[in-house]
Amino acid sequence: MSVRLRVPEELSARVPAEQRGPGLDRGAVRLLVSRGTRVAHHGFAELPRLLRAGDVLVVNTSPTLAAAVDGRQGGVRVVVHFSTCGDDGRWAVELREPDGRGSTRARAWTTGSEVMLPGGMRLVPQEPLNGRSSRLRWARAEGPEAAHAGTSGAGASAAAGGERVLGLLREHGRPIRYAYTDRDQPLSAYQTVFALPSADGLGSAEMPSAARPFTSRLVAELVSRGVQFAPVTLHTGVASAEAHEPPYAERFAVPEASARLINAVRAGGGPGPAPGPGRGGGRVVAVGTTAVRAVESAAGPDGVVRARAGWTDLVVTPERGVRVVDGLLTGLHEPRASHLLMLEALAGRVAVDRAYEEALRGRYLWHEFGDVHLVLP
Numbered sequence: 001m002s003v004r005l006r007v008p009e010e011l012s013a014r015v016p017a018e019q020r021g022p023g024l025d026r027g028a029v030r031l032l033v034s035r036g037t038r039v040a041h042h043g044f045a046e047l048p049r050l051l052r053a054g055d056v057l058v059v060n061t062s063p064t065l066a067a068a069v070d071g072r073q074g075g076v077r078v079v080v081h082f083s084t085c086g087d088d089g090r091w092a093v094e095l096r097e098p099d100g101r102g103s104t105r106a107r108a109w110t111t112g113s114e115v116m117l118p119g120g121m122r123l124v125p126q127e128p129l130n131g132r133s134s135r136l137r138w139a140r141a142e143g144p145e146a147a148h149a150g151t152s153g154a155g156a157s158a159a160a161g162g163e164r165v166l167g168l169l170r171e172h173g174r175p176i177r178y179a180y181t182d183r184d185q186p187l188s189a190y191q192t193v194f195a196l197p198s199a200d201g202l203g204s205a206e207m208p209s210a211a212r213p214f215t216s217r218l219v220a221e222l223v224s225r226g227v228q229f230a231p232v233t234l235h236t237g238v239a240s241a242e243a244h245e246p247p248y249a250e251r252f253a254v255p256e257a258s259a260r261l262i263n264a265v266r267a268g269g270g271p272g273p274a275p276g277p278g279r280g281g282g283r284v285v286a287v288g289t290t291a292v293r294a295v296e297s298a299a300g301p302d303g304v305v306r307a308r309a310g311w312t313d314l315v316v317t318p319e320r321g322v323r324v325v326d327g328l329l330t331g332l333h334e335p336r337a338s339h340l341l342m343l344e345a346l347a348g349r350v351a352v353d354r355a356y357e358e359a360l361r362g363r364y365l366w367h368e369f370g371d372v373h374l375v376l377p
Helices: 044-050 153-172 216-224 256-266 289-297 339-347 349-361
Strands: 030-035 038-043 056-060 068-073 076-085 091-097 122-130 133-142 228-234 250-254 284-287 308-312 327-331 372-376
Touching: 030 044, 030 349, 038 044, 038 349, 044 216, 044 372, 056 256, 056 289, 068 153, 076 153, 091 122, 133 153, 216 228, 228 256, 228 289, 250 289, 256 284, 284 289, 289 308, 289 327, 289 339, 327 339, 339 349, 339 372, 349 372
Parallel strands: 030 372, 056 228, 056 284, 284 327
Antiparallel strands: 030 038, 068 076, 076 091, 091 133, 122 133, 228 250, 250 308, 327 372
16 A cells, blocks of 8 residues: 555544444444445445345454553563463563553563563563564563463463463453553453354454444344354454564464355355355455454465464465455555555555545544445455
């Protein structure tokens, strides 16, 4: 996307849609619809009329964690954002400086300096998450032991590390928020209608926000019109607001039932290999970039989706392209955000630039409580 486009500060959504006036619900947001370079303006409540019977919406069921916790590093107040739990029980974390308006400013790590957390827990920073950025580091949580009856050895240690932090988040955490929002919100404001508790207690550091405008009533209307839903899971980590870094590895799962449904829709409801995006019949529309990353990570070169679970480091770019999805419902992203490469892979740069010019002209709202963008073939 053209970096010449700048999003004015006043176009940041400061509160959830339902708090902007009496009688409003989550769905009281605007919907920008792109079909190639053609752009139309709608309300989100019109989504059922923009989709058709046989379409399938791929939705992310990851719940949002209360992933921000206050701490102290060397006597200085900090905010820790817990991003991703590794297989060894360590967490990928970043430090932020509290400013009274959300923890927006990133804070550099001090080598060897532990972070003291509530309840006597301490966080020991270790190596950077990857070679591209030192903003996120792996860290080991130490302190009060969590009870893990019936476990022993390395597996028990890893489980204890993950559970120890999850207990901290439940007791002392709050949702991550940034300075463009007006105030803290309860965790419920950051859960989507599709969020389901995970068996291991893990979830997303930040809300899979494209699904936020959905309500149970709208879902029921979509189902009554013949739209189907394919649940997947991708636990998203913290955003890269300053550096616009590419996404790092995240946990995901595509269940067998969802893979079968997506393949059937792509094949026009019949057996045989999937003919690929652009065919007639039902369309596969991902709700959010996280859903795209999950389902594309489960697709082979033949475009067939297979049940998979684990870690994905896939970055969807115009060069890589998309193998499965025909459309995308997503929020509005910053001009240099890596998510825009995914939109370009789906719609092309000219179409994305055209849509964002219209969004700015129409004064759409950005960020997790903002308006949404539907990209259709």
